[in-house]
Amino acid sequence: MTAPGSFNPQAFRSALSTFTTGVTIITTRTPDGESVGITANSFNSVSLNPPLVLWSLAKSALSLAAFAENRHWNVHVLSHEQEVLSGRFASRGEDKFAGVDLDSGINDIPLLHDCTARFQCRTASMYEGGDHVIFVGEVLAFDKSERAPLAFQSGQYALAARKPHNGARLAAEPPPECSYTEDLLGYLVGRAHYQLLDELRRLLHSQKIDEHGFFVLSVLCIRDNLNLTEINNYVAYTGKEVSQSMLLFLEKQGYIAIEERSGEQRFVLTAAGREVSLEQIALAKAVEQQVTEKLGIGDAQALKILLKRLIQISDPGLPDLWAPAPQLAARLG
Amino acid sequence: MTAPGSFNPQAFRSALSTFTTGVTIITTRTPDGESVGITANSFNSVSLNPPLVLWSLAKSALSLAAFAENRHWNVHVLSHEQEVLSGRFASRGEDKFAGVDLDSGINDIPLLHDCTARFQCRTASMYEGGDHVIFVGEVLAFDKSERAPLAFQSGQYALAARKPHNGARLAAEPPPECSYTEDLLGYLVGRAHYQLLDELRRLLHSQKIDEHGFFVLSVLCIRDNLNLTEINNYVAYTGKEVSQSMLLFLEKQGYIAIEERSGEQRFVLTAAGREVSLEQIALAKAVEQQVTEKLGIGDAQALKILLKRLIQISDPGLPDLWAPAPQLAARLG
Numbered sequence: 001m002t003a004p005g006s007f008n009p010q011a012f013r014s015a016l017s018t019f020t021t022g023v024t025i026i027t028t029r030t031p032d033g034e035s036v037g038i039t040a041n042s043f044n045s046v047s048l049n050p051p052l053v054l055w056s057l058a059k060s061a062l063s064l065a066a067f068a069e070n071r072h073w074n075v076h077v078l079s080h081e082q083e084v085l086s087g088r089f090a091s092r093g094e095d096k097f098a099g100v101d102l103d104s105g106i107n108d109i110p111l112l113h114d115c116t117a118r119f120q121c122r123t124a125s126m127y128e129g130g131d132h133v134i135f136v137g138e139v140l141a142f143d144k145s146e147r148a149p150l151a152f153q154s155g156q157y158a159l160a161a162r163k164p165h166n167g168a169r170l171a172a173e174p175p176p177e178c179s180y181t182e183d184l185l186g187y188l189v190g191r192a193h194y195q196l197l198d199e200l201r202r203l204l205h206s207q208k209i210d211e212h213g214f215f216v217l218s219v220l221c222i223r224d225n226l227n228l229t230e231i232n233n234y235v236a237y238t239g240k241e242v243s244q245s246m247l248l249f250l251e252k253q254g255y256i257a258i259e260e261r262s263g264e265q266r267f268v269l270t271a272a273g274r275e276v277s278l279e280q281i282a283l284a285k286a287v288e289q290q291v292t293e294k295l296g297i298g299d300a301q302a303l304k305i306l307l308k309r310l311i312q313i314s315d316p317g318l319p320d321l322w323a324p325a326p327q328l329a330a331r332l333g
Numbered sequence: 334m335t336a337p338g339s340f341n342p343q344a345f346r347s348a349l350s351t352f353t354t355g356v357t358i359i360t361t362r363t364p365d366g367e368s369v370g371i372t373a374n375s376f377n378s379v380s381l382n383p384p385l386v387l388w389s390l391a392k393s394a395l396s397l398a399a400f401a402e403n404r405h406w407n408v409h410v411l412s413h414e415q416e417v418l419s420g421r422f423a424s425r426g427e428d429k430f431a432g433v434d435l436d437s438g439i440n441d442i443p444l445l446h447d448c449t450a451r452f453q454c455r456t457a458s459m460y461e462g463g464d465h466v467i468f469v470g471e472v473l474a475f476d477k478s479e480r481a482p483l484a485f486q487s488g489q490y491a492l493a494a495r496k497p498h499n500g501a502r503l504a505a506e507p508p509p510e511c512s513y514t515e516d517l518l519g520y521l522v523g524r525a526h527y528q529l530l531d532e533l534r535r536l537l538h539s540q541k542i543d544e545h546g547f548f549v550l551s552v553l554c555i556r557d558n559l560n561l562t563e564i565n566n567y568v569a570y571t572g573k574e575v576s577q578s579m580l581l582f583l584e585k586q587g588y589i590a591i592e593e594r595s596g597e598q599r600f601v602l603t604a605a606g607r608e609v610s611l612e613q614i615a616l617a618k619a620v621e622q623q624v625t626e627k628l629g630i631g632d633a634q635a636l637k638i639l640l641k642r643l644i645q646i647s648d649p650g651l652p653d654l655w656a657p658a659p660q661l662a663a664r665l666g
Contacts, residue, residue: 009381015450015477016378016386019410020484020493022352042377045349046389047463048342053349054387054467056379077352083496117348127460129469130380134387136462144348151353151493153482158493160353160486161635163416164642180555180614185621185633186529188640193526194571195647196519201572222513238527239534281513287647288518294646295639300518302494303639306632307521309497313627314528314620 020153020160023082025089026055027110028066028073035097035110036066039090041152042132043075051139053119056132062092067135068126072107075137077117079147080301083157085112086150106140116149118142148298159302189310196287203283207276208253212246214280217255220269221277225259227266237316353486353493356415358422359388360443361399361406368430368443369399372423374485375465376408384472386452389465395425400468401459405440408470410450412480413634416490418445419483439473449482451475481631492635522643529620536616540609541586545579547613550588553602554610558592560599570649 021041028036038061046052053075057064067073078086089096103111106120121137128134151158180187204214212235219234220226226234232242247267250256255273259266269277292300354374361369371394379385386408390397400406411419422429436444439453454470461467484491513520537547545568552567553559559567565575580600583589588606592599602610625633 007384011477012381012384012472012475015452015475018450018477018482019355019357019376019378020353020482021355021377022486024352042379043352044354044375044377044389045352046375046467047465048345050463051340051345052463052465054389054462056377056387117351119348124463125461127467127469128458129387130383130385130457132380132385134379134460134467134469136460136467139345142345142348144344144351149351149353149486151484151486153355153484153493153495156495156498158495160484160491161494161639162486162489162491163638165489180551183637184614184617185624185637185640186533186617188637188644189522189526189529191570192640192643192647193522195644195649196522197572198647198649200519218513237524239530281517284517284519291518291643291647295642299639299642302635303643304516304518304521305496306494306628306636306639307518307525309628309632310525310624310636311521311528314525314531314624316528316531 014154017154020151020158022116023078023086023150023152023157024055025076025078025082025085025112026067026073027076027112028063028070029107029109030066031069034066035102036063037089037096037110037112038063039086043077046136050124052124052136053121053139054134054136056129056134058132060131064133067123068133070107070109071123072105072109073121073123073135073137074105074109074111075119075121076112076115077119078150079114079116079145080150080159080298081147082114083150086157114147115145116147117144146297148296148301159298159305161302161306162296162299196291199287200280200283203280207279209250209255209276212240212242213250213255215240216242216247216250216267217269217273217277218280220256220267221274221281225266225268227264231267347487350487353484353491355449356411356419356483356485356490357388358409358411358418358445359400359406360409360445361396361403362440362442363399364402367399368435369396370422370429370443371396372419376410379469383457385457385469386454386472387467387469389462389467391465393464397466400456401466403440403442404456405438405442406454406456406468406470407438407442407444408452408454409445409448410452411483412447412449412478413483413492413631414480415447416483419490447480448478449480450477479630481629481634492631492638494635494639495629495632529624532620533613533616536613540612542583542588542609545573545575546583546588548573549575549580549583549600550602550606550610551613553589553600554607554614558599558601560597564600 024040024043025037026040030036040055042056044054046054057067101113105111111118119139120141121139123135124138125136126133151160215235215238216231219231228244235242251258254270256267257270259268357373357376358370359373363369373388375389377387379387390400434446438444444451452472453474454472456468457471458469459466484493548568548571549564552564561577568575584591587603589600590603592601
């Protein structure tokens, strides 16, 4: 426990930042009509009746005079898609409102678009708060969208992964005595993978394509005209190996064509191959849509971010299927 | 935009709750020495110099007198493992401190254990805040642990899934023009699965076990003594089918034994089979440990919660491997 006298501002800030918050932009207007806006995470609710909210502003802030003089200000609870806006309004100097769509709120205070929630307020009290001023505002009007909110924790933007009210156990009862547990990450990722594949497997069955064929068509759909070695480089992450005979089988089905060039065989997708591939993508997108509706957009986004981070940290150094082809990279560079 | 006069308290509360918060328990002591504690998410930081924090308490709260009289109180930022404690301190009536380990803080105010951060405070100001009182406290001492904090959003407990500073893209450049995107959930789950399997695959190779064999041993490790149909029921979620000859191969390797009972073959794990299974589990746990260290405990927990929710909502109705066996369930019931 850090005791008085030995306060390290950085350690104090770090301890405070463990308290998760949302992110808001608060706007007002100077007496000569200039728009003012700052990013703040010191917002919180205070009272339901009367409806009051509060936030704190550093006494050193350039915008203090504007907020002190204009008793009207709007609080915008930012959505997870407004991270860039948050960064812009957290920095000094530039014209923060350039190119930003605005509504005009009560008393002509700027109202940002596409937020999770907005509160139009009038200062009820300004209280002394050390190196900050605490603004308590009466909420005159508010609205709310279905956009998932942006969160902030320990200096990083975040999305909330909500815990179900009834817990997140898969089985009704604790598992039997056993070294395996259903809480094992590898099991959870594996089961999620197989369950998401369930519908796709049925589609593949009707298309007469096996898992290997699916990987080949997917790779060629992203990056056409490859030889067998290149295909296997891109498929390597699955632990499967594609053989020449599998490719010949796909050719026989009319899904791929073989091109001979200077003694080398290269494989390209046919129109029929592209069509079945598009059906597979459409199905994957439909499955994702269903999952997103059930999880909620914010949670689905959180899941995707965590999976991307998991993929990055567990990457055994595989070729990047999504990187631009060398000639494209050169053109862009 | 809901305008003044038409304020629906429930809609207002719902809009406010989109702002993500942490969860705190704030404690004090009555003049006659009784411990008092309440759950609050209205906490926020105010000032660094002097170090000030604030929170709001309903004027109708039973604990108001205690907090108003005792100028000392402690704020505990709860960890993700303290959800039950949060619920207990959010309800009225029962002896909230029963069985709770406590330190004695400054002025003998109760200090809870195992929190993410703790702030020992003395009231600097009490401000009028409608139906609430705003407590501003000077922080006299604080500490912080590495425990991941609990969050709260739209009426649900949550964990923050942190976004990397540099975004969460997998590839350095945008993917080429193509209907597939690396942002597809099915692709992300699949790639995460295959990458997590990477080390396990090498272990399986050295154990001379293929993927089917791995599933069989895993199932028998959790639930021993099954016939072929039962094994396939439990393996069904992977889309693989186990054949009699695969089981005979595992028997030949000495990993499983076949028991004939009233004309039916049942399969049981041998000591050698259990041993290779335990090696696989140990590896899976080591991989999870590495991932957790790199992601952070809170993010790893968030990922597991989201995967469990994903599994629940995409469950095509498969047999529950983890449910207690009927005879065990009867014994427990």
